[in-house]
Every structure is written in structure tokens, then in C-alpha cells.
Amino acid sequence: ETARDLLKRGAKVYIACRSLEKANQAKQELVAETGYPDIHVRQLDLSSLKSVREFAAKFLAEEPRLNILINNAGVMACPKALTEDGFEQQLGVNHLGHFLLTNLLLDRLKSCAPSRIVNLSSLAHRYGTINRQDLNSERSYNQVTAYCQSKLANVLFTGELARRLEGTSVTAYAVHPGTVNTELPRHM
Template identity: 45%
Template sequence: MQGKVCLITGATSGIGFVTAQALAQQGAQVVLVGRDATRGATSVEQIKHATGNDAIDLLLADLSSQADIAKLAGTFQSRYERLDVLVNNAGAIFTERQVSLDGFEMTFALNHLGYFLLTHLLLDMLKASAPCRIVNVASSAHRSGRIHLDDLQGERTFGAWRAYCQSKLANIMFTYELANRLQDTRVTANTLHPGFVATRFGHNNAGFKAQFLRAAQMLAISSEKGAETMIYLSSSPEVEGVSGKYFVNQRDVRSSSQSYDAATTQALWHVSEAMVEQVR
């Protein structure tokens, strides 16, 4: 990874932080994206100290906000001449329905549109830097998901798990369609399930449901274990040129039958384009 530039969202804690540190250890120039300046600065110093690599940067952004995503992409492009690895990792579950600054249901806005928009804004840079990689963190929760094209925003029916599973299925469908569109560019796009990981996931919520999420994490795997497939897809020569695949435990496996529905994938892509059109 010497000489390579990596941009990782949700990188100030959990599997994003572990991945950032591992890539830095391999010699990459790593740019962390987070929301909290204090936590971000601490993460940068920890990685520098642990790896001896001083080429660690921090960019702040709320990835549920399209204006923040556009600013993030612009700042990155002004500071760096290339992008070799983009890891879309930031995500959350919301136990109650919330709406983003752009008027979209928060789970969909952060978990799906955040990936979709940031990738599109950086796509020309990625193509110019090829060969390079896009890694989208999804979840096995996608197997319980459906793309509710008539109610993507959960306005008629909202459930936290329903919205989360839909967003993770959207991550996988986005990855597959992106890989198709990037054929012959030497830009690969893959997605993964990291496992049920003991992180800050769900800590943005309050009440009984949030307490349940925290309690459930007592059974979860470590962030180090959960990050293994992210690190593998970001850096391993074994997956050089591999694209449009879903990985679990560093192995290519089939995702749910719904994730291969071409008509729904196309419809989701076009709807997503319309939702981010103002900043694309």
C-alpha cells in the first residue's frame, strides 16, 4: 500500500478505525472521515503512534447531509491528486423515524444515499487513479430486506429493522450495478458483511431499543475480527481485478436472491440519482 491514498468513512471508531490503522501500517496515506473533531483528532494521533506513519489526515462531515458530502468530496479533491481506495463504511440504525437535512428518512439518507453520492462525486478521480478499489460495507441483514419502491422513506410504514435491512440491501444492489458500469475502467467495486461487531453501532439512540442493542453487543465479535474482510478487500493482491462480489470472512459468497433483481436495482439507481441530483 506504499504510495496509495485511502479514504475511509466512519473511520474514527470501530471497524473503520481498525481498517484505517491496518492500511496505515501497510504504508498507505489514510484519510479518516468522521463527525466529531475531538474523537477524530484522537484517532489520528493513535494511528500515527501505533504505526509510525504520519501520513494520516482527518476530514469532518455529516454523511447524512448532501451538502456536507459535496464539501467533503471537494476538500479531498483539493488536497489530494489521487484516490486508490474508497471505503464506504459509515452507517447507523435509528430506532425512531428521523428525517435528514435534505428531507429523507435518516437510515436511507446515511446508509445508502451517503455511499451513492460520495462515490459518484469521487468517481472521476477514482477512474483517473486506476487501478483502484471501492469497498462498500453492507450486512447480512440485507437478507431480510426488501426495496420498498413505493415507500422508500418509511412514510407509511416505518420500522427500525425494516429500514436498516432495506438500506443494507441497497448497499449491495448499488455495488453490483456500480461494478457493471465500471467494467473496463480498472475500478473495482465489492461489498461485504463484517459480522455482528461490538462497536458504537446503535449508540446514537435512546430508550429500551437502544439498551437492547447495547446488550446484544455482549455477544458480538471484536472490531479487529470484523475489520478483516474490509482490510482484505482494500489491500489484498488476491482480489486485484475482482469486482461486483459480496464477501463474508474474506470469501466470495452469494447474497440474497432479492439482491440480483435487475429491474429493482435499476429502479433504485434512478430514484437515487434523482434524490442527489442537486449536488451531483
């Protein structure tokens, strides 16, 4: 929905997705629905910090402007797994991947200010705690607890980022998307 609205407003939209097949399908649907073709598909796997770095480097090399960064990808309540970098999957994908991506693109956002960063959070952050003694959920793993921790990390990061960006004309927001029909809760 967000990409559709941005296209209708004349924005150049990049969709970064783990699956290029799904991203290209979404692109075709968006172009057909909106009539606006200025949409670009790039591969990005947030469970791989290498992939995040590669995506950011390519984006910065080809695109001189970035006015809005929407960190929207995520996983929810999935079985215990680690990212290729050894992080608990939900923390790695939902928070650390976005954290790195945002920081790699931050100078471009500043140079194009006014600009904004939107991090999709969840009301689940209210039930989360940051377990500093077991951040990676190695001692005990609960799918929902790990998800809530990752969403709390999003909210805390966004709050601190907003504070650090005061006076730069770059704003940062954490937003709860509401109930949306997606594949996100497929593991529940």
C-alpha cells in the first residue's frame, strides 16, 4: 500500500526484497494498478549483513537522492534459527539488518534533507524486554518473546535515532501498521 501511494504521488520507488521473483511480481502489479513505472527492484536479504552492505553500496552508487527510507521487512514468531552472521533470526532480520541499512544510508538521507526514516514496529514492543544476558536467546527460546524483543529494539533504536537527528531536518518514526493481511504471522 505504501509503495502504491508513493508511486501515485510521483515518487521513484525502490523495492528491496529477498526474493527477486516476488519483488518483480509486485512491481508488475503496482505498475498495472497505478500506471506509474518508476519502480526499481533490488535484492536485499536482511538476514545477511553482507547483503545489506552490498545493497547499500549499489544504491549509493546509482542513486543520488534518498528522501524516505521505509524499513518494512520482517519475520514473526518463527522457529529458532540463526542468521548467517550468527544472530537470532528475528533480532537479526527485524532489527540488526534495518539498523545497519539505516546507518549506511544516513549520510545520503542527511544530504537530501528534509527526509525521513520510517521503521515499522508493532504493538508487540510493549511486551518485549531487551535481555542483555541472553540477547541471542541461546539459553531459552520463545518465538513470541524473541519477536517482542526485536520490535522493542526497533522502537528504542528509532527513539535514539530521532534524538540524534534533531536539527538535521531528518526525522525518524516508529509506526505500528495495524492489522494487515500479510504472510508475516505464518509461523503462529
